[in-house]
Amino acid sequence: MAQTPSNMLPLGTKAPDFLLPATNFNTNFNFDECRGNKGTLVMFICNHCPFVLHVIDEIVMISNDYRVQGLGIVAISSNDIIKYPQDSPEKMADFALENxxxxxxxxxxxxxxxxxxxxxxxxxxxxxxxRDQLVYRGQLDDSRPANAIPVSGSDLRNAIDAIIYNRKVVEPQKPSIGCNIKWK
Structure with a gap:
């Protein structure tokens, strides 16, 4: 299984805006509609990646734990659906429902x-x-599908706690590791 690291966008970067269809809400969302009053988590995921499947339960738990505290959360799939039809919008809607x-x-x-x-x-x-400034980019935690480390979400949870409770986000930040985005 390929292991591609994050590119680590520079901290302080302003959140790029978007207007994309939500496969599980049958409407479009832009960044402002997804943002929370404490901060916003933007995730790039897909339906078939073993790295995503390994952590999807923790991603949903993080959403449930932090949205009530003012965190906006959104997931985006950018994979080429011609080569990877399992990531089509219809299958994304099914994946959202199942998970x-x-x-x-x-x-x-x-x-x-x-x-x-x-x-x-x-x-x-x-x-x-x-203020829509990037304060954390990187991994959920040290767990990977092929290692025995339990999924905890500790790296991301620590960063979220920092913005919710007005603390400094810890550095250094480790890149995420996963399947490469399937470019056209």
Whole structure:
């Protein structure tokens, strides 16, 4: 299984805007509609990646734990659906239902949003503060499908806690590792 690291967009980067269809809400969302009053988590995921499948339950738990505390959450799939039909919008809607994803799961057909975020892999995590400035990018935690480390979400949870409780986000930040985005 290929292991592609995050590109690590520079901290302080302003959140790129987008307008994408939500496969699980039957409407379009832009960044403003996804943002939370404490901060916003933008994730690049897909349906079939073993790295995403390994952590999807923790992603949903993070959403459930932090949305009530003012964190906006959105997931985006940017994979080429011609070569990877398992990532089609219809299958994204099924994946969202099966995994109880109740935050917007957006389809980036043109891949322009993935390029704007300099996304490289799935999963890839971008955490923005309440001024839409990037404060964390990188891994969920040290767990991978092939190692025996339990999924905890510790790296991302620590960063989210920092923005919610007005603390400094810890550095250095480790890149996420996952399947490469399937470019056209």
């Amino acid at each position: 109880k994803i109740d935050f917007p799961y957006l389809f980036d057909e043109t891949q322009e949003v993935a390029k704007a975020y300099n996304a490289a892999c799935t999963p890839d995590f971008y955490l923005f503060d309440n």
